[in-house]
Amino acid sequence: xxxxxxxxLSCVFICVGCVSSYFKTPNDLAKEHATVxxxxxxxxxxxxxxxxxxxxxxxxxxxxxxxxxxxxxxxxMRAIDxxxxxxxxxxxxxxxMDLNGVSHLLFVKRLTGENSRMQLYELQQRYKSTxxxxxRKLYFVSLPTSGPYEAINIYSKQLTRDFEYKMSEILKDxxxxxxxxxxxxxxxxxxxxxxxxxxxxKRIEVYKRIIEEYNNCK
Numbered sequence: 001x002x003x004x005x006x007x008x009l010s011c012v013f014i015c016v017g018c019v020s021s022y023f024k025t026p027n028d029l030a031k032e033h034a035t036v037x038x039x040x041x042x043x044x045x046x047x048x049x050x051x052x053x054x055x056x057x058x059x060x061x062x063x064x065x066x067x068x069x070x071x072x073x074x075x076x077m078r079a080i081d082x083x084x085x086x087x088x089x090x091x092x093x094x095x096x097m098d099l100n101g102v103s104h105l106l107f108v109k110r111l112t113g114e115n116s117r118m119q120l121y122e123l124q125q126r127y128k129s130t131x132x133x134x135x136r137k138l139y140f141v142s143l144p145t146s147g148p149y150e151a152i153n154i155y156s157k158q159l160t161r162d163f164e165y166k167m168s169e170i171l172k173d174x175x176x177x178x179x180x181x182x183x184x185x186x187x188x189x190x191x192x193x194x195x196x197x198x199x200x201x202k203r204i205e206v207y208k209r210i211i212e213e214y215n216n217c218k
Contacts, residue, residue: 026107028053093151174217
């Protein structure tokens with residue numbers, strides 16, 4: 001019996017701190033193989049752990065474990081530009097999720113190409129992020145004039161109020177596209193209407209269409 005208890009306790013101590021690799025969202029992952037791209041132009045590979053999903057407190061760092069050296073490194077958040085897992089890229093942005101003026105420093109998935117002149121991002125959330133406890137996805141854009149960490153919620157008044165005037169002014173260097181937006185051409189316009197009237201799927205389509213045309217504008 002004593003031997004049995006000793007074995008059990010040994011197993012418990014060995015397993016303490018053991019966390020299996022997983023990727024639930026860009027801000028909730030553990031020991032996931034990733035490449036981290038830093039603002040100084042360097043990159044590091046290892047098993048990345050980020051735990052920002054349940055506590056939006058602008059955590060100061062993420063951890064990266066190097067299998068070869070068996071060393072765990074804490075990397076300051078502000079030192080990171082983005083990280084890559086498989087073929088997906090996740091960029092660090094200051095975002096207003098709930099349109100209440102409160103910004104959170106989180107990683108968002110890039111949906112547009114690397115050299116896109118405008119960028120569209122997706123934030124996936126879990127852990128009762130809605131009243132029904134369902135996952136939710138939020139979308140943000142970085143404009144040609146945006147700062148390195150700036151991404152605007154697609155429902156922000158900064159974009160939705162007088163969309164045709166604001167967006168056409170932002171993209172005025174592409175006159176043909178700006179004219180389509182300003183004249184409310186179908187497929188290039190987002191009205192200031194409730195989501196039930198103009199659903200999110202249509203908003204995303206409009207942004208993707210505008211971004212693609214802006215990228216190809218000569």
